[in-house]
Amino acid sequence: MSILNQENMSSEEIHDLLDAIPDGNLSELSDFSEEDDDELLNLCNVCATDKSQNVDSDSNQEDFSNAISANVTIAVSRNNPSTSDALDVAQMTNAASSSGIINSKSGSNRPSKHAQKWKFRKVDFEAPDTSWDSYIAPPPSNIHSPLMYFKTFITDDIIKEISKQSNIYAHQKDGEILNSTVAEIEQLLGILLHTWIVKMASTKMYWSTECRYPPIADIMSRSRFQKLMKYFHIVDNNNQKASTDPEHDKLFKVRPLLQHFFKVYNSVDEQMVPFKGRSPMKQYARNKPNKWGFKIFMRAGASGIMYDFRPYIGKGTCADFGLGFSGDVVMALCESLAPELALKQKGILCVGTIRQDRMGHCPLATEKQLKEKGRSSKDSRYAAVEPESTCKRWNVAEKKSIDVAQPFVVKEYNKFMGGVYKADKLLELYRIDIRSRKWYMRLVYWCLGVAVVNSWLIYKRHQEQLGKKADYSLVQFQAEISTGLTRSGKDQEKEEGQIPATSHLLGRR
Template sequence: MAKSLSVDKVLKLIFIPSGELSDIDLSSGDELDQPKSSDPSDDGLDYEVEHDATSDNEPTDTSSDEDSGNATPSTSKSAGTSKTKRSVYKWKKVLPEFRDTDFTGGDFQDPPMDLPTPMEYFKMFINQECIQYIADQTNLFAMQKDGKEIKASTDEIEQFIGILLMIGFFPCPSYRMYWSNDSRFSSVADVMSRNRFECLLRYVHFNDNSNVRGREDPNYDPLFKNRPLLDMLRVEMGKLEPEECQSIDEQIVAFKGRSSLKQYNKNKPHKWGFQVFTRAGSPGIMYDFEVYTGKSMKLEGNFKVYFDNWFTSVDLVRTLAERNIWAVATIRRDRMGGCQLASDKQLKDNGRGSFDYRSDRDSAITVVKWHDNKAVHLVSSFCGTEPVDTCRRWSACAKQKIDVNRPLIVKEYNHHMGGVDLADMLIELYRTNIRSRKWFMRLVFYCFDVAIVQTPYDTTTGRQS
């Protein structure tokens, strides 16, 4: 059974540097009917709820946690459950007060007159310093392991990476088939001999094993084997000019071997693998990522972030707003800080596109329940229901598309939430997939794939420039 993460743990994941709502899993408790007797909208009265911020650590709805399909890392009740200040929310059916959420990140620079080549784009993220570092660590590891001097050069490391990427573009059941007489692939076989490729594949390394720390050491790093490569890539990604609106979502790097970092999610295409939290803009450009080990991903500035209900709570949205990070997210019913909205039956009787909302005057947080095919709960710290526009939805009864009322918060979420999913789709198209006994090589291949998809993406043509 998956457990909820506390606000403090979520902030460690996303704070300080997908698609339409109909695509998300609505079986996480959003569709459950609320008791009519507890619905204050029946009598139109305002109400005040005292909410314990630490209650989100306790799983209160077994069915919503199990059905959500999001494999949350297991946490003990005693870990990180220190009492925090009790939050009091005064939910009223009023529009939230206006907030100044103007972006302070500045305008984008003009594009260069001459567009860089694909190789130049790739080397913006895997630069010459990184290539030299890989060559040095590979030579060092060969000497440490077998006392051999393989003399790997930077040119050979570049060719080695190129072959790995080419294997992703033109996959074969076995990498030896690229050198076989019956299935020889000249773009690979003419660049490097098979024996040399296997030698580099055996000894390629990314950190000095003499500096590794034991598991009992407080500074132990589970990603020690490829930490320098991950950090160098993140530094180069951090140099990109950030967009105002960014989404935060998870990616799964497929892996079925042995590793304490491996996660399981039954509803993902790749059920086993490393969990990566990614921050990306709407066009799919990634600005940061973090392989889940409990560490942090930083974000500073007057940004707008969008995420799903995996870790959303009213307390989290309020804490982000206090630090000038504005949020729109879907939210599970048991994390809404005691906010009571119209039942599913009431909204269904009112017709498709009906909605109900409440706002807290002190924090200016708005919770909205919108009925499309099913009821969906959303929360925001900077937008509410107005203005209401319409969207086209297929009607099974009318056998045609119809206009459905859509609050502003839904429009914002649908427009900006798909950035990480788009980046993940581009990675999956030509994912580097070669078998290796080294678990950390799967994350190394992921870094190379990320550097490839960071090439500017033209959303009008659907192609990378």
């Protein structure tokens, strides 16, 4: 039975049903949790009652359960002029029902969620100016220490708040007097960063007799470390709304830290924070290296520096722009860009991939036809196939690398699409992986990792601007940050000739 062939559905119920259907016309970010499908089916069951008029579904309604693996690389615009037979995408028109069966409530500001139709026509293409007037701040006269770069993101204010809220939580939960200080919280963060540089099978082993590791064990006792981890808190639980409250925030436990990062932080993609514990926000992504965890939508530059992000919490992840979930996420992540139909109205042109079944009947060659033509075959309705270049690809039959034609649009896409992948790779290299009963600690670890990676990338940029070679690799940079944090509140002076405890990590003697 068709989902929309339910009986006795009011206009409001129809709108709710349409709201549950994701719109994937614009992006590859449309494959989300199966919870969305469950929500859709549950809504249909509620709407089904006795006899009434039927609402007919569009005959071209897409099957959201089938994943199409074939992607078609597209782009919106480019400087190169088009040939006369290039196809231009006209504005989208809403497929409003002529029968008047589906009507929005009078006075409602609800954006239209009806199916959209694309019209294609042959026009002379005039390429817009796609130059990006970017600004990169000049480097400081003197390069700061790794710890100073790190504290650009994890500031003293947020560390003070963690210390304060941890003390409050200890008293609320167990009547414990924790008496944590800012210096102790900094030492705790330093230990966390250090544990992923020097890994052991169990956290307790850093303090064990057989495997004792002085750079950690000498900072604080194991019992104190465990107590600080037990009561680690960022916000007052007394301010949390009940789960039945419309203003309930699923990310309440880490909201202050996330808001802080929003203030201090351009490609858009998703990232998984590994997590297999219990949480209503846990997602499964079968095509990701970390299949279980928290889903994070990110905006990152080609350098890998992360500028903005949104954790996926289901409904309420971002504001409703009327573009479907995928489009809404992209718009939300681009709100912090200078503003100038969606991204184009803001002066932001884009290049990306789109699923083949979301092309809106664009008259491109089929996958079968392209395969018959062989490797590097293409069909384009995009102005910038020229200038064509070549790239190396491995040929299985000849067992060697061969030159294949590469359209300019593909070259442009490959140039900028890897920002999030690069950031994800760097985060995975030295990611904190200490187990905790608190689900939100995974997001805390992720934020610490983002702060380290962003700090290192900005440090490298400053070195390049000054015409110098970076002195620290990422692991050395993280080790310096860890050392600086663990020495907080301790005597900074060292005896002459004494070798730092972490010198072996930095490759120095």
